[in-house]
Amino acid sequence: MTDQYTLQDPTTMYADIDTEAQYQEGAGLDAKLQDKADHGEKTYRGSGRLSGRKALVTGGDSGIGAAVAIAYAREGADVAISYLPEEEEDAQRIVGLIEEAGRTAIAIPGDIVDAAFCRELVATAVEGLGGLDILVNNAGKQQFRETLDEVSDDQFDETFKTNVYAMFWITKAALPHLKPGSAIINTSSIQAYSPSEMLVDYATTKASINTFSKGLAQQLAPKGIRVNVVAPGPIWTPLQTAGGQPPEKLPSVGEQTPLGRWGQPAELAPAYVFLASNESSYVVGETLHVNGGMPTP
Ligand code: NAD
Numbered sequence: 480m481t482d483q484y485t486l487q488d489p490t491t492m493y494a495d496i497d498t499e500a501q502y503q504e505g506a507g508l509d510a511k512l513q514d515k516a517d518h519g520e521k522t523y524r525g526s527g528r529l530s531g532r533k534a535l536v537t538g539g540d541s542g543i544g545a546a547v548a549i550a551y552a553r554e555g556a557d558v559a560i561s562y563l564p565e566e567e568e569d570a571q572r573i574v575g576l577i578e579e580a581g582r583t584a585i586a587i588p589g590d591i592v593d594a595a596f597c598r599e600l601v602a603t604a605v606e607g608l609g610g611l612d613i614l615v616n617n618a619g620k621q622q623f624r625e626t627l628d629e630v631s632d633d634q635f636d637e638t639f640k641t642n643v644y645a646m647f648w649i650t651k652a653a654l655p656h657l658k659p660g661s662a663i664i665n666t667s668s669i670q671a672y673s674p675s676e677m678l679v680d681y682a683t684t685k686a687s688i689n690t691f692s693k694g695l696a697q698q699l700a701p702k703g704i705r706v707n708v709v710a711p712g713p714i715w716t717p718l719q720t721a722g723g724q725p726p727e728k729l730p731s732v733g734e735q736t737p738l739g740r741w742g743q744p745a746e747l748a749p750a751y752v753f754l755a756s757n758e759s760s761y762v763v764g765e766t767l768h769v770n771g772g773m774p775t776p
């Protein structure tokens with residue numbers, strides 16, 4: 480069993496996950512992922528690092544967000560997750576895992592491309608959790624296109640609305656509820672630094688997320704609210720199989736990293752736990768790279 484606590488060679492971890500070419504329509508479901516991802520279900524051990532905290536994790540139904548939701552619950556936080564209505568099956572599985580950890584789970588389906596829904600999402604989370612002190616903006620859209628010509632105006636708009644505008648709307652709505660000691664964590668990407676030719680629109684949103692976060696971090700630090708970023712490398716999630724990459728490239732995507740393999744969602748969770756907990760009390764406006772060793776500026 481691969482876990483985060485036993486001494487292991489990181490180049491050979493997850494050798495049993497064999498990512499084959501596969502394709503899903505829409506947002507992509509974890510339930511339909513042929514080669515199962517690891518969200519730490521069987522391995523993540525909490526130690527009270529987020530006791531009594533109240534977290535909203537967007538895109539908490541699958542992939543990185545699901546691993547974060549599980550870890551947060553096991554660290555003692557109540558967790559609200561947002562997701563698209565068609566992802567109910569994935570979301571309910573994560574709700575079950577949060578509840579198994581003895582914490583409150585709030586499931587909030589809806590489309591964050593809609594500003595009104597983003598405000599409603601925060602209100603529902605605050606009401607259900609009885610407050611809010613951790614916000615993880617993690618939901619994202621990634622669709623590869625070989626040429627700029629193939630990036631429709633609608634795709635460009637939806638990618639920016641999902642990745643950038645929603646982060647703005649949700650953060651703005653959350654701010655009145657965040658007391659000193661609260662943390663905001665945004666999900667960027669290696670794409671912000673090393674954009675792929677097929678992900679021009681997506682990579683641009685991820686650079687925007689970095690810049691937004693570094694600016695806002697300075698604005699909110701004097702109020703005792705810390706903003707930080709996690710920038711993942713290639714991670715095995717439904718987004719990748721739902722048009723995030725050309726299907727035939729999936730088996731080889733992780734090979735470009737110095738560790739020579741895909742990362743798993745479970746390997747991201749500790750970074751989000753660290754940035755949410757008071758262990759990172761002097762860490763502000765930082766980007767934590769979890770990318771298998773690819774150099775970043
Ligand atoms: P994922 O598909 O498991 O999660 C993305 C989630 O975003 C979905 O589950 C969905 O609930 C949510 N979402 C998308 N569009 C939405 C909309 N319009 N309304 C509401 N929710 C919506 O994939 P993931 O890879 O875990 O993605 C999480 C984050 O990590 C994204 O921001 C992604 O850009 C980022 N990221 C992923 C990788 C990777 O290799 N997988 C690398 C770098 C960054």
Ligand code: MG
Pocket residue numbers: 506507508509540541542562566569717
């Ligand atoms: Mg999902």
